[in-house]
Amino acid sequence: MQHPHVTLTIAEGIAWVELSRPEKYNALNYALFDSIVKVQKVIAGRRDVRAVILSGSGGNFCSGLDVASVMKSPMQAFKLLFKWLPGNANLAQRVSIGWRRLPVPVICVLEGICYGGGTQIALGADMRIAAPDCRLSIMEAKWGLVPDMAGLVGLRELVGKDVAMQLTMTAEVIDAEQAKDYGLVTQVSEAPREAAEALALRLAKTSPDANAAIKFSINKSWRAGERSLLARESLSQVRLLLGKNRVIAALRQTKDPERRYRPRQPWWR
Structure with missing residues (x-):
């Protein structure tokens, strides 16, 4: 099933979701935000899905927000941030927290670049398997901003407050092994997609x-x-x-x- 910049394939109880904007390192434009949330809704309605594997195309997970694309349309920026109540999730936040709300385990495959909004999305998954070449960063402070895509919900469960502040305030880029040491990554694998599939098949053997x-x-x-x-x-x-x-x-x-x-x-x- 094809959505703009997101491919969804469901086979043998496993939903494969791939961010597909490789020419932009899978950077998040409005269409990609919208497609991720629509795919989450499709999966939520499929009671035969046993696990989700979330990945990026072209050897990278996601380079974060495509600022130039989003800012071309003030209405798109408004739609990303709008919410009826402060405690609700807006569209920008649902691309992360939406994975937590699915009643199935979500495994994220991390390769290449995983910056800013990409890291926020990955933090919404239940487990993260990274390739050794993966580089991660909570990068919003670099642009004078606070992370606002709900990734902090997962971050506060994975690392100590001091580490969360260090990573968030410095916007430093860390490698996969550092991320695993901090607790951001579940495991590091030379073949992360295969490792994710093996884990999904193990999960499918339980109720x-x-x-x-x-x-x-x-x-x-x-x-x-x-x-x-x-x-x-x-x-x-x-x-x-x-x-x-x-x-x-x-x-x-x-x-x-x-x-x-x-x-x-x-x-x-």
Whole structure:
């Protein structure tokens, strides 16, 4: 399925999403912002999707905002930043936080350049696998700006406050191994796409309902109070116990390892 500058392919339960503006190092223009959010909506409506692999074309992930393109149209800039309420996500923020809101695990493949808005998008994924040549930077301070694409939601969960401030205030460029040491990257691989596919296939062997519940619980409870965490765990467990995929998971462990899971239950959003 083709959207402007984004390719979506769904096969055997895995959604492959590729940013496709290689002549601009996959820089973010308005059409690319819009397409990412539309692709997220398509995936959210597909209960047969078990995992998402997000990557960039042409050997790079994303070089950040295409400032010249966006600023050509004041209306486009307005549409990117507009929101009805301050606490809502605008279009620029949904390209990052939208991956967190999907009820399936999202794996991001990082190659080449991953700067500014590209890093913000990657921070919205659940796991990040980087090639050794990848270079990352939270680059907004270089232009006198604050990161405003919701990547800080993920950043605060991955690194200490001092490291977050250092990376954000200095806009320094770090390599993949440094990113892994900081906790920004899950693993470094010479073949990140293959590693991402192998991980996605492993995730597809477990219950889609359980994976959705785990992602929901971890994201909601990571910084929540203890009582909220306990309540959320109990509610998720009741839903899982009442679902057919929990029975299938048990059968796969005992009698029928090839038994196919049913599509994810619709309440996991």
